[in-house]
Amino acid sequence: MGRRKSRDKTLSQNKNLSEAEVVMEESAETASLEEPLETLAIVGGDQTSADYYFDSYSHFGIHEEMLKDIVRTKTYQNVIYQNTFLFKDKVVLDVGAGTGILSLFCAKAGAKHVYAVECSQMADMAKEIVETNGFSNVITVLKGKVEEIVLPVTHVDVIISEWMGYFLLFENMLNTVLYARNKWLINGGIVLPDKASLYLTAIEDAEYKEDKIEFWNNVYGFDMSCIKKLSMTEPLVDTVDQNQIVTNCQLLKTMDISKMSPGDASFTAPFKLVAQRNDYIHALVAYFDVSFTKCHKLMGFSTGPRSKTTHWKQTVLYLEDVLAICEGEALVGSMTVEPNNKNPRDVDIMLKYSLNGQHYQVSRTQNYKMR
Template sequence: MLKDTVRTKTYQNVIYQNKFLFKDKVVLDVGAGTGILSLFCAKAGAKHVYAVECSLMADMAKEIVQVNGYADVITVLKGKVEEIVLPVPHVDIIISEWMGYFLLFENMLNTVLYARDKWLITDGIVLPDKASLYLTAIEDSEYKEDKIEFWNNVYGFNMSCIKKQSMMEPLIDTVDQNQIVTNCHLLKTMDISNMTSGDAAFTAPFKLVAERNDYIHALVAYFDVSFTKCHKFMGFSTGPRSRGTHWKQTVLYLEDVLTICEGEELVGSMTVSPNKKNARDVDIVLQYSLTGQRCRVSRTQHYKMR
């Protein structure tokens, strides 16, 4: 993730170009990893930074902080945010890189919200403070034929039961922007400063309008992240028309191959919820319909991100 320059340089620019936010402030870094965000904050003039990391990387972070001369400014705490004892009653800023694939898969959002409610002062700042999930549609016949339709005939045997399973598992991959067939639709914007954990489960309608005559094999989800408290708007996108990130995009293949003409609409809704057995997993229910010149279809599909 450190080599993900879109991600890391955005955080660095947010901190270094907005030092007025960090000057003499107490910062909590949730899920600190190597401590890179904590180091940025310390260099920007933070009074003190508490870097919380529950994995073994916390031991490395302590050494990194020591070697770089910030041991008097950064305190690394090893453990879960929900279980640690913070040496101070309140913090001025919470910073975290909490986003997962599809924004919500294996994310740390609930941990950030827990820290916000427990330690952040009134009018304190959460960075980033906005995250938006988008949806678009693509033509992807080559991949679908190679990876999914393959199971219909495997050396003369029907293994379509595996095809059904593979259809239920969203693919994390980089999508070529030339594959995009429709406009992009905003599904959900999350305000991290004010939302509750329950807001991460939602049902959102969508309408995708074809920009050319083509086929639709899959829908693609991606997210944008915003830092709106900065001197000027800052953020990044994980969309297929933006520079690549380690999050890539999330591809949900459709059971049907849809034939769509320019101006026609694919409409439906997407329901997103944490899995009941493991809240870090995500269940997705997709309902869609298309009534076009050459294609009429209405279907519900279920996906599981595990």
């Protein structure tokens, strides 16, 4: 069972680059020198990809998508409103505040003061939103990078952030949260969310793989398979139908945000995916869960194929092989995840897998790059 072809979004077409931002990027080269320097900075100029990360969040469309993600936003709202004991009379740091929605939730829940840190141009809008809603006396919006700002207090009681990217770790904002934790969080303070887990499963995806990958073998009678090799290395962010799942789902890694070190985001994890039916495997699929364990009762959400769809969707890694697998047979291997050396907001993934089945035997290593 393949996915609908209307869901044709690669990573670069998603969270990092909206249509409006493409226009902004293209217009950067022709921007007049008479334009204000601030305008030139927003448009693009000589930005690195790391700098562009922040400007991509200056566009309201990205925030609209995230705010309309009911699973994401309502979970945070419920965590805060149903656990006011965590926020009442507490000093809160909101890392990567965006429009300031989490800060507003915290202020409404009785926080003593909230420091909302946002590096993109959206910080200016957040200040206006805070004023419009009458919370200027409770919420202070600080524009800048967490690693560079000066916080008016020496310690905070709570750090809250929606730092998760595609594949959990894409964009690598986690290290910024850990930096803030180490610098400002008081002993006994809490980080929300405090647990994040990455999972892996395998799917049948013949129709979509044919459309996205095999297409390059014959393009109007010409062999463009060199692009096919490139397309195989870039994971696809898309929604997977739960009926496509062929194997069990396995936990790869759980991260305790309150205790982990930045280096823990790089890891190698083994997996064993056991087929639950006779079928073909065309791709592996990664997704994540987040948990808020300090609440009255455990709260959180999943971005998996069997859960309500979020803007994170799932991450699909196509295999070079089409694996014929029988019920009870196991695809075994390991996945290595680490930030890219040149741009730590990108993620390098190395997948090793092998199958010794009745109809198919293979052992292979594939490399992917989320960018």
